[in-house]
Amino acid sequence: MSLIFILAAFLGFAQQKWDIKFYNEINGREVEIYADNNEFMPMSAVFEFTLSNMTSSLANGHTVVIPPLTKKFLVSRVTVNKPNSGNSFSYTNTYNFGDVTASAHDDSYIYWLPFETGKTKLIFQGYNGKFSHQGAAALDFSLEMGDKVSAARDGMVVAVEQSNNRNCPDISCARFNNNILILHSDGSFADYSHLKQYGSVVKPGQKVTRGQHIGYSGNTGFSNGPHLHFSVFHNTIDGKRKYIKTRFRTTGQEAEILEEKKSYHKNY
Numbered sequence: 404m405s406l407i408f409i410l411a412a413f414l415g416f417a418q419q420k421w422d423i424k425f426y427n428e429i430n431g432r433e434v435e436i437y438a439d440n441n442e443f444m445p446m447s448a449v450f451e452f453t454l455s456n457m458t459s460s461l462a463n464g465h466t467v468v469i470p471p472l473t474k475k476f477l478v479s480r481v482t483v484n485k486p487n488s489g490n491s492f493s494y495t496n497t498y499n500f501g502d503v504t505a506s507a508h509d510d511s512y513i514y515w516l517p518f519e520t521g522k523t524k525l526i527f528q529g530y531n532g533k534f535s536h537q538g539a540a541a542l543d544f545s546l547e548m549g550d551k552v553s554a555a556r557d558g559m560v561v562a563v564e565q566s567n568n569r570n571c572p573d574i575s576c577a578r579f580n581n582n583i584l585i586l587h588s589d590g591s592f593a594d595y596s597h598l599k600q601y602g603s604v605v606k607p608g609q610k611v612t613r614g615q616h617i618g619y620s621g622n623t624g625f626s627n628g629p630h631l632h633f634s635v636f637h638n639t640i641d642g643k644r645k646y647i648k649t650r651f652r653t654t655g656q657e658a659e660i661l662e663e664k665k666s667y668h669k670n671y
Contacts, residue, residue: 505590529663540646541634546620572627580624
């Protein structure tokens, strides 16, 4: 009789605990590895197998993307090579949110300024800013406490954090950030951050349109004053975001890259 020893370890790169589960089922001389993804967005995982007299249908280091709201998604089938010999396998698993194989951004899309019509806001800190945007294509808009935040692009809300009420001008306070995460049609995400406590008016699974009111500005997390932090990115398996510079419609231009220390008026 063949003996199968299973040892699995799961590592998630994120502050948030994502609602995804990996599990095994034995089917004759095969072991099938499944995933239940209860998130409204795809999740990506990478497996590393240690095999003795067994073969996995999923190669070591290969990324598998689990579709949103999916039950019993087959990740890998592990089979015995020689039926009359001993066998064993173990694996480790790393996962993160989004389809990490997606890298193309719809550069033709024109984003809208993420605040109310009739308002003028300054870019406190622009792309690759010195305070906290080193290596990050992110924008800090001068929204005040309680100002309305609008969606810059159509998409689906996939995560909301709004329970925090703390801030400080140090990276150690990043865990206290309130934010809304929106998935776009090209697989990219928009992050609207530093929202006020209970400052979201949307929930995961909700579709939003460009210009729609989604929340209220605040001063939570890694922040030294009220503002809206906005960025667009593709995610990676290790959580190192691949940021994207985006073009916005402004009063003066149909599409332009916003610059630090400049103010922009929204008349639409």
